[in-house]
Amino acid sequence: MRNPEEKLLTILRDAGVDFTASLPCEKIKVLLEMVGGRFLHVPLTREEEGVGICAGASLSGRRAAMFVQSSGIGNMINALLSLTQFYELPLAVFISQRGIYKEKIAAQFPMGRRLPMILRGAGIGFSLISTEGDFVTIEKKLAVSYRKNRIHAFLMNPAIWENSEAAGKFSGCGSLPACGYQVSSGKAGGEASSHIKIKPAYRRYDVLNIVAPLLEAKAVVCNLGFPSKELYQIKHRPSHFYMLGSMGMTTPIGLGISLVSDKDVVVIDGDGSLLMNPGTLATAAHFAPQNLTILAIDNNTYGSTGSQPTLAGSCVDLERVAKGFGIKDTLKAATKKQLIDAMKGGQKGIRFIHALAKPGNKNVPNIPLGHLEVKKQFADFLKS
Numbered sequence: 045m046r047n048p049e050e051k052l053l054t055i056l057r058d059a060g061v062d063f064t065a066s067l068p069c070e071k072i073k074v075l076l077e078m079v080g081g082r083f084l085h086v087p088l089t090r091e092e093e094g095v096g097i098c099a100g101a102s103l104s105g106r107r108a109a110m111f112v113q114s115s116g117i118g119n120m121i122n123a124l125l126s127l128t129q130f131y132e133l134p135l136a137v138f139i140s141q142r143g144i145y146k147e148k149i150a151a152q153f154p155m156g157r158r159l160p161m162i163l164r165g166a167g168i169g170f171s172l173i174s175t176e177g178d179f180v181t182i183e184k185k186l187a188v189s190y191r192k193n194r195i196h197a198f199l200m201n202p203a204i205w206e207n208s209e210a211a212g213k214f215s216g217c218g219s220l221p222a223c224g225y226q227v228s229s230g231k232a233g234g235e236a237s238s239h240i241k242i243k244p245a246y247r248r249y250d251v252l253n254i255v256a257p258l259l260e261a262k263a264v265v266c267n268l269g270f271p272s273k274e275l276y277q278i279k280h281r282p283s284h285f286y287m288l289g290s291m292g293m294t295t296p297i298g299l300g301i302s303l304v305s306d307k308d309v310v311v312i313d314g315d316g317s318l319l320m321n322p323g324t325l326a327t328a329a330h331f332a333p334q335n336l337t338i339l340a341i342d343n344n345t346y347g348s349t350g351s352q353p354t355l356a357g358s359c360v361d362l363e364r365v366a367k368g369f370g371i372k373d374t375l376k377a378a379t380k381k382q383l384i385d386a387m388k389g390g391q392k393g394i395r396f397i398h399a400l401a402k403p404g405n406k407n408v409p410n411i412p413l414g415h416l417e418v419k420k421q422f423a424d425f426l427k428s
């Protein structure tokens with residue numbers, strides 16, 4: 045009797061894969077349940093989030109693999125290119141390719157069938173895996189991907205999993221990993237406070253200026269655009285990962301690091317970016333890594349692109365969002381003292397600091413470091 049799932053997991057283990065993330069496809073549900081049982085596994089809210097989380101894991105020296113449906117590639121492509129490919133990080137992506145075999149859902153055809161063209165256009169290497177006989181290709185390409193810091197996609201034909209022995213042993217619905225490495229019990233356990241009445245005195249630059257001395261020895265993942273440029277200008281440390289693209293990936297990257305590293309991790313995110321990928325707060329709340337602080341600098345605007353308003357300025361209270369997604373330790377900070385107290389914390393546990401700021405950027409130059417230099421300094425720090 046065939047068991048292709050088992051065979052694939054053995055290949056992954058032998059290739060040193062030690063970090064996985066997935067968003068389900070019905071065709072690989074048995075595989076996913078088995079992956080969840082064998083590897084450190086992050087169930088995702090959106091495939092793009094997984095690209096960020098895996099980037100964080102691989103910056104920390106892990107070998108990451110993702111499992112997604114072909115439609116999910118549409119949700120990942122920018123992060124794959126402007127984060128994983130740009131910073132030359134390795135990633136294996138196992139794609140359940142829909143629309144090519146006994147497909148009953150017409151909506152799967154457009155993405156599923158065009159996938160090879162999309163990947164080719166994106167410069168992402170891929171292999172068509174049509175039968176178990178093709179698994180030897182997976183072994184070879186995985187080794188190359190991790191050695192050469194490349195993305196490689198495996199387009200898995202659903203026919204592979206037909207009549208597998210494993211299907212009889214697993215329900216395919218799986219279960220979530222135990223909730224939270226440590227559930228925090230920060231003082232702000234109650235209702236989130238309202239920010240409508242609070243008038244922040246500071247701009248983002250001032251917030252960064254206040255918190256910069258407190259970032260020593262912490263792994264810092266900083267939002268793209270002016271936040272990174274300003275932080276670099278205020279104080280550069282090799283422990284800073286400056287994002288240069290991939291908007292919306294700041295918290296996922298920090299989350300990925302916090303899941304596999306002992307370092308304290310501080311994510312400096314923005315309201316616009318968090319609103320692009322808010323589901324990641326649910327993933328963060330679920331795992332509740334005790335070494336993760338999310339500092340969300342909310343200037344009510346897309347500051348870096350000209351301070352166009354975000355909905356954080358009208359109807360959204362990000363602290364309530366974080367709390368609603370399940371992060372227990374949340375607080376607002378609008379003054380120097382509140383910021384310092386919030387950053388110093390005291391309680392170990394995931395913390396969401398809603399730092400209120402006035403709109404506006406400091407006139408600072410671009411970061412003079414190349415992206416691969418940023419990556420190297422940061423990865424060396426994580427290893428240290």
Ligand SMILES: Cc1ncc(C[n+]2csc(CCOP(=O)(O)OP(=O)(O)O)c2C)c(N)n1
Pocket residue numbers: 122248267268269270271289290291313314315316317318341343345346347348349354
């Ligand atoms: C997918 C994507 N869409 C849009 C942009 C353009 N962009 C770069 S930074 C930015 C604003 C980010 O706003 P926020 O996260 O609130 O941070 P702020 O600059 O206000 O501190 C935008 C829209 C982008 N880089 N990527």
